[in-house]
Amino acid sequence: MKDIQATTDKIGFAIIGCGLVSAFHANAIRAIPSAKLIGFMDIRKDRAQQRAEQFDSTAFTNLRAILDHKEIQVINVCTPNGLHEPIVLEAAQAGKHVLVEKPPEITLERMDKMITACQKAGVEMVPVLQTRFRPAVAELRRAVKHGRLGRLFIGDVYMKWYRSGAYYQRDKWRGTRDIEGGIMMQLAFHYIDLLRWLLGPVKQVFARTARLRHHNIETEDSAFVIIEFINGAIGVLEASTAVIPGIDVRLEIHGDRGSIRLKGECIQQWYIDGQEDETLKKNLSHKGKTAAGGEADFDWQDHKALIMDFIDALRNGRPPAVTAIDGRNALEIVLAIYRSAKIGKPVALPIT
Ligand SMILES: NC(=O)c1ccc[n+]([C@@H]2O[C@H](COP(=O)([O-])OP(=O)(O)OC[C@H]3O[C@@H](n4cnc5c(N)ncnc54)[C@H](O)[C@@H]3O)[C@@H](O)[C@H]2O)c1
16 A cells, blocks of 8 residues: 655645535545645635635646645545545555545446556545434444444435525536436435445345435435345335425434444434333434435534544555445445436346
């Protein structure tokens, strides 16, 4: 892996794509003592300029200038979903590590090209799956990993959110098949990753998609999936941007020894071996918003935690907590869901 030199030096970051999520990255980087935000770049120069002023850093006018910059070691790819690959490939070729927003890309071909390019260049690529770092989610994962819920048999996600018509109209790429990819790709991606992280590899999916409110977008605004895992567990995954008011996402895991149910960042139930854990509920429940009602309704602390882990991994030569393969696994499930919705039949994984 590409060496991160002196351990006392700050690691330099540059952000490509200066829209909504770029501010979350910038705030997170600024809050990490071992990180330094060097600059921004966007095909819209005004946007890069605005962010540079906001965060007291440099506006770069082209990618080359960032790739050639010696102090920049990590590139944060914050362009729309289907526009990540060319930037990741160039970054890898220039020897830069990459933090790529989710979904890392929208086809497996592009995903694999990015993985191969990063491996060849000896750089790390981390997909931004920051929900894994939420305290309640991390504790849930620990419980599952240590077998505290026993044999897992149900894993559900209900993501009944609201996005306005203006959300879909504001940026041309939203709601498009070729660049956004649909609600599973754009919004449910985090929770698909969580289900797989908690319950293991997926055996097959059976999906139905629909356009329930936003009739002038190309993709679905709602999707309904039955998801079966290799370990025998089964679950339901619902995602929508049509529901008013948007409801915090619910993640519910059931095993033969108990149930853990989260809503947003709050633990609603932590019931294991006949006992409800009120202390965990109290200590790990946060009232923070989780994007149910609007695209910017969430906090950048989870981004910060993911970036801190990435820095620690680079410094200590260990794999990061979230790997490129995790991003590929979630992407494969999303693509299987879309294939199933298209053919009206269950689709088994792996898909080709
Ligand atoms: N992790 C999360 O929770 C989270 C939240 C929101 C968005 N995202 C992801 O972040 C990415 C960006 O989303 P957003 O909401 O910020 O989008 P956005 O439309 O607000 O911003 C994207 C920016 O990229 C710029 N851009 C497009 N092509 C470019 C190129 N080739 N080079 C440089 N700049 C380019 C656009 O001009 C725009 O300013 C998407 O992949 C999205 O799914 C992740």
